[in-house]
Amino acid sequence: MTVSQTVELEGHIIDSGSMGHCFGAVMEMGGEFEVEEFEVGRHKHDETYCRMTVTAETPEDLRAILHELNQQGATVTDPRDATIEPAPDDQVVPVDFYSTTNHPTYVRVNGDWVAVEDIEMDCALVVEKQESGTEEGDTKPRVYTKVLNAVEEGDLVVTGESGIRVEPPERPRNGGGSFGFMQGGVSSERPSKSLIEEIADEMRDVRENDGTVLAVCGPAIVHSGGRNALAELVQEGYVDAISAGNGFAVHDLERDLYGTSLGVDTESLEHPRKGHKHHIYTISEIVRHGGIPEAVDAGVVDEGVMYECVRNDVPYVLAGSIRDDGPLPDTITDAIEAQDAIRKQAQDADLVLMLSTLLHSVAVGNCLPSTTKTVCVDINPATVTQLLDRGSAQAIGLVTDIGAFLPMLTDELLESDST
Template sequence: MEAMREIELRGHIIDSFLLPKVFDKVMDMNGEFEIIEFEIGKHKTDTSYARLMIRGKDQEHLDDIIGELHRLGAYVPEAEDAVVAEAPKDKVVPKGFYSTTNHPTFVKVDGEWLRVKNQKMDSLIVLRNGSAACKTIGHVKKGDRVVIGNSGIRVVPPERPRGHTIFDFMGSQVSSERPSQSLIREIAEEIFEVHESGGKIVVVGGPAIVHTGGQQALAELVRKGYVDALLSGNALAVHDVEYNLYGTSLGMDLKTAELAPEGHKHHLYAISEITRAGSLKEAVKQGVLTGGIMYECIVNNVPYVLAGSIRDDGPLPDVITDTMKAQDLMREQVKNADIVLMMATMLHSIATGNCLSSSVRTICVDINPSTVTKLMDRGTAQAIGIVTDVGTFLPWLAEELDNLEKSRKKQMPALRVKSKKR
């Protein structure tokens, strides 16, 4: 028997392509829709509203369609309180649990809408002490009150910004044809403004930063305060140390681009020397490590998470080999992040993207277009992609930030003069 239900859409649903996405999803799932009410905003700052009747071939089919539309941002007008069930065991979820998106989400409890904290994709919503928060399945405990179904839940997907910005939600794309110079300048401006306003900038990096000659530029960004946390793996730290100790990366002299004699051993020597010292911090304290990315993180108290993998040599004493523990520490570091800059690492970029809310401005730089494509395919639609050599990107970014600093310093005397005249 045919089943039907009304849904509502509100916001900038036309230029953010939310309404066409709803139409496409209903048709893809062999359902039907009817527009009951449609109000279009007359100006670019005005929101629009649509009320639709959705039809499915039976109740189960309709529920499947409504569930997908809900994840896009649609909601049923007669919003009820969220339905809750208790987890029967640790790491065991109630059947029919609600699986989160990375978009800002609200849940209705006792007639009031609560903002879900720690928003991230592929998690559960757990209610506790009058608040709602995302929890991954590995952190669910017996007795946790887990939201099930779609009732009493509202998802707010990103909308197209009203003004110009490189983080135009619908403009996110990957192309080597894009104007890299202007993009890097705009990225520098975004990073500079976040830094000046006391915001949080997280960098996710891979070993190619060192291989391609971008190490000194990233170290400079850390030193100047443009990095508030670094997420990476064993390889970036190992080759950063190798370059500091031996002037090579993977045994290649970065100045001459030639393999150094016995250079293939250098990364193992680097691991051995840090292990001999006890840790990266101890190596800095003992004068073994005197420069580079990790050195700057340590002397400037910038937290870092080095998440290990099955292919690691060593690894360094600072590398976290417990994957679940590494995930938790990464999630902690991306909390309240304003900008996340991901460079030359598919593994850690996708892992970090899964921890982020869609409201976090995300930049992914990689020579391989598929890295950014995979990141977006997994739901990090707010990312912009730059297909370029990270060894070219980082020095360019550092130079643009340096220019902004000089420009700001020149403006300061003029601003002080104006202030005195007043």
């Protein structure tokens, strides 16, 4: 005996490929579908509508298929309210809890669709009822994400697939807009200059609208000679926050104190005597003063990215790892605390530049909504590929040397300012 469920898809589902993904998912998972209604949008801004019945051999098979279709934006017809169960203990979610995507998500509570706050992939959904302020005893629901380690006993957690609507970003038919080129993937064939102009335009728009540009930085910025350009972007107000690891900050400071990065003179490429110890000496000097801001105030550090962050009140998060030397006093060594700090940065960002760092790019990408414009620049195409595999489908990859990219971007931004 088979079981079935009718679902609906609506939007630019042909252009974005979501309809094809849904058809393919049903067949790959052993189900069948029958299209009952199909209305194609015939003009640029018209949406397409599809209603189909999905059939599977068992309720479990159908449920798995519906979960996959939900991720592509399909919703069941005549939806019920979401199922909600209390968390049985701290850091323990109910069985069959709904695990989020990074797409805009809505949960049906008391007959109303409620937008999920701070959407992020791989989280639980928690429903909270608050006093609405209209009539005594009247409440309104609030739905937000929680990472599993933050779930508390008694939290009302959404389970199952009912009453949940996901809206994946849709590819515009005209491909226009300042980020019209962000149509997926990574290619070393894209024209770097035109992409840099597009990125610069977007950064200007973000600044003019009081938005936030987050730069995710790897040590290669310093090694390859892009440090001064990034420092200038911080100084001129084009970068509003920095997310990095202990290594990036250490080598940026080492470059200021010793003129080297990883013990190599970044100008002459020579290896000074004891150069391999410069990063340890740098850490020791910063620790001696109590931290990066204190070293800047003392005049020990007088240039570079971290210097400009301190002088221009640009917040930074340095997330530690097991591999860190030192680390610097400013580095967050507690992994959960570092995650929370990165999560706050990601939620506040309007544009994210991931600059030559695989680990931090993936970490920040995991915290980003799919609606946040994201650019990943790396000499290795695999960095963007891994981002896409982890769900950051909005990331556009530019395969180039970060030491060439950052000066070109800075010139594009600052030259336009002077004209």
